[in-house]
Amino acid sequence: TDDAASPDDLSARNLLLSQATSLTQAFAINTESVAVLADDTYDMTVAATDRVNALTSAVAKVNEQLRSGSYSTPSLALMDERDRLLGLLAEEVGISVDFGSRQEANVRLGINGSGPLLVSGVESQNLFMTRREDQLDVVTGAGRNVTSSADSGLLRGAIDSYAVTG
Numbered sequence: 001t002d003d004a005a006s007p008d009d010l011s012a013r014n015l016l017l018s019q020a021t022s023l024t025q026a027f028a029i030n031t032e033s034v035a036v037l038a039d040d041t042y043d044m045t046v047a048a049t050d051r052v053n054a055l056t057s058a059v060a061k062v063n064e065q066l067r068s069g070s071y072s073t074p075s076l077a078l079m080d081e082r083d084r085l086l087g088l089l090a091e092e093v094g095i096s097v098d099f100g101s102r103q104e105a106n107v108r109l110g111i112n113g114s115g116p117l118l119v120s121g122v123e124s125q126n127l128f129m130t131r132r133e134d135q136l137d138v139v140t141g142a143g144r145n146v147t148s149s150a151d152s153g154l155l156r157g158a159i160d161s162y163a164v165t166g
Helices: 010-068 076-092 153-165
Strands: 095-099 105-109 117-120 127-131 136-140
Touching: 010 076, 010 105, 010 117, 010 127, 010 136, 010 153, 076 095, 076 105, 076 153, 136 153
Parallel strands: none
Antiparallel strands: 095 105, 105 117, 127 136
16 A cells, blocks of 8 residues: 555555545444344344234134034135235244134144144134344244244245344
């Protein structure tokens, strides 16, 4: 640099200090931007988890209505509502579904069918987000970490995004 060639040249030294200060400020701005992005991503996962919980609760209520209806001819309107809710739920997080004898939906977290039950008959289980420095975890109300079962959907995308920005 000019400063190395002419150590007594104050203008070159001042220019170098000014450029170093600008670079430091740029790093600080970028660090702050990444922190804001990580916070926004966390908020997005909490909102997605809240939507999942509301949808699983609604599926459980529809299941209750299906169970209390006619055994021989379940309500088509209720089955349509159940299917609509399951579609919305699948957008939020990967699920697998099996149906009982009264057409009630039993819903597992994850597309492979081995995740925890989110809806079993008329009961639903809530999910919660926990936050560590560089990782988000999905946990059940009992505290079981089920992040690996959240294998697709908006929630999985947000978790993966946080791993990059967190």
